[in-house]
Amino acid sequence: MPNTHKPYRIIISGGGTGGHIYPAVAIANQIKAISPASEILFVGAKGRMEMTRVPEVGYKIVGLWISGLQRRLTLDNLSFPLKVLSSVRASHKIIKEFKPDAVVGVGGYASGPLLYAATAKGIPSLIQEQNSYAGITNKLLAKRVGKVCVAYENMEKFFPAEKLVLTGNPVRQDLLDVSEKRREALLHFGLTSEKKTILVIGGSLGARTINKSIASGLNKFAEGEYQLIWQTGKAFYSEAKELEQNYSDNGIRVFDFIKRMDLAYAAADVVVSRAGALSISELCLAAKPSILVPSPNVAEDHQTKNAMALVQQHAAILVRDADALQELVPAALQLVQDEQEQQRLAANIRKMARPNAASEIVNELLKLIK
Numbered sequence: 254m255p256n257t258h259k260p261y262r263i264i265i266s267g268g269g270t271g272g273h274i275y276p277a278v279a280i281a282n283q284i285k286a287i288s289p290a291s292e293i294l295f296v297g298a299k300g301r302m303e304m305t306r307v308p309e310v311g312y313k314i315v316g317l318w319i320s321g322l323q324r325r326l327t328l329d330n331l332s333f334p335l336k337v338l339s340s341v342r343a344s345h346k347i348i349k350e351f352k353p354d355a356v357v358g359v360g361g362y363a364s365g366p367l368l369y370a371a372t373a374k375g376i377p378s379l380i381q382e383q384n385s386y387a388g389i390t391n392k393l394l395a396k397r398v399g400k401v402c403v404a405y406e407n408m409e410k411f412f413p414a415e416k417l418v419l420t421g422n423p424v425r426q427d428l429l430d431v432s433e434k435r436r437e438a439l440l441h442f443g444l445t446s447e448k449k450t451i452l453v454i455g456g457s458l459g460a461r462t463i464n465k466s467i468a469s470g471l472n473k474f475a476e477g478e479y480q481l482i483w484q485t486g487k488a489f490y491s492e493a494k495e496l497e498q499n500y501s502d503n504g505i506r507v508f509d510f511i512k513r514m515d516l517a518y519a520a521a522d523v524v525v526s527r528a529g530a531l532s533i534s535e536l537c538l539a540a541k542p543s544i545l546v547p548s549p550n551v552a553e554d555h556q557t558k559n560a561m562a563l564v565q566q567h568a569a570i571l572v573r574d575a576d577a578l579q580e581l582v583p584a585a586l587q588l589v590q591d592e593q594e595q596q597r598l599a600a601n602i603r604k605m606a607r608p609n610a611a612s613e614i615v616n617e618l619l620k621l622i623k
């Protein structure tokens with residue numbers, strides 16, 4: 254089909270963790286797919302993960318001097334009003350120079366000042382909210398933007414009903430077809446097709462309880478002849494690397510961060526994961542039998558809600574964070590040995606995938622521009 258789209262100039266703002274950054278990347282990729290000459294600029298927060306992860310995937314990013322307001326009284330909070338003023342001023346300058354046709358906010362600190370400045374100038378704007386519980390930045394800005402694209406039902410309690418569109422979370426395109434990449438994936442990680450593989454991911458920052466639980470049962474995986482791709486985050490990386498020395502011949506692979514998540518999912522027979530919104534959306538698309546360990550340290554316990562939406566459909570297994578040290582390794586070993594249960598879970602989780610989310614969101618954005 255001929256490409257009939259004109260080139261657009263789009264700013265995508267937000268970040269902080271992978272759960273905000275990668276939906277932003279998926280939206281950018283979709284804009285480029287339908288209109289390759291479009292120009293996309295990311296706006297993030299200085300010092301946060303997006304400042305390295307976004308250039309890695311080929312997009313330009315500028316950083317604002319902004320952070321969150323801490324709930325405790327801290328010295329950092331004193332500079333907060335100054336940061337807000339300075340980043341709103343910087344946002345106005347970015348908008349004046351880049352002249353966007355539209356702006357997207359994906360949540361996280363930087364989307365606040367940027368969307369505030371864009372909407373003050375009447376530039377078409379859209380929010381993408383990943384979770385079943387809305388973040389404060391998105392709640393405050395929803396009144397000012399044209400559309401709010403969400404991934405869960407019943408979001409009227411946070412956002413004006415007439416602006417809501419239920420699209421699902423946008424997922425990077427290379428995660429859409431992981432079933433075809435198994436051979437490449439095993440080669441990439443230096444693993445064999447003779448053994449079953451368990452992927453352990455703790456969200457974009459790693460998860461302490463999951464790491465501690467896996468570390469305590471590492472010998473059981475190795476003795477049971479199972480391979481492990483284990484993403485630890487930065488804090489636990491060196492400890493896990495030391496443990497890996499004992500087993501590396503047995504197929505234990507440790508990473509602080511995995512850049513090729515498509516290959517990690519492709520290699521996996523079973524996944525152990527936190528229940529961040531994007532991880533869940535990706536597991537649905539990859540249709541992987543999964544054990545979810547929701548983080549207890551997030552607003553309104555939203556990861557448990559994310560997980561329960563699947564568990565209630567028998568589309569994933571839940572292990573609570575408080576039970577993980579005792580239950581996680583036995584649950585993973587049981588699932589990896591039970592192919593029938595893997596098939597049941599895979600069939601159910603597949604039904605919950607939303608492969609068109611990115612294109613539906615970009616369609617909404619283009620309608621706002623017109």
Ligand SMILES: CC(=O)N[C@H]1[C@@H](OP(=O)(O)OP(=O)(O)OC[C@H]2O[C@@H](n3ccc(=O)[nH]c3=O)[C@H](O)[C@@H]2O)O[C@H](CO)[C@@H](O)[C@@H]1O
Nearest residue numbers: 270271272275383456457484510511514529530531532551
């Ligand atoms: C502790 C915390 O605040 N967690 C929140 C954060 O999670 P977090 O940033 O962990 O986000 P998600 O689990 O939603 O998504 C993680 C993203 O990072 C990618 N990834 C992860 C690990 C890795 O090694 N490589 C990699 O590329 C995943 O493929 C995925 O795209 O944002 C989510 C979406 O707003 C929320 O639901 C989570 O509750």
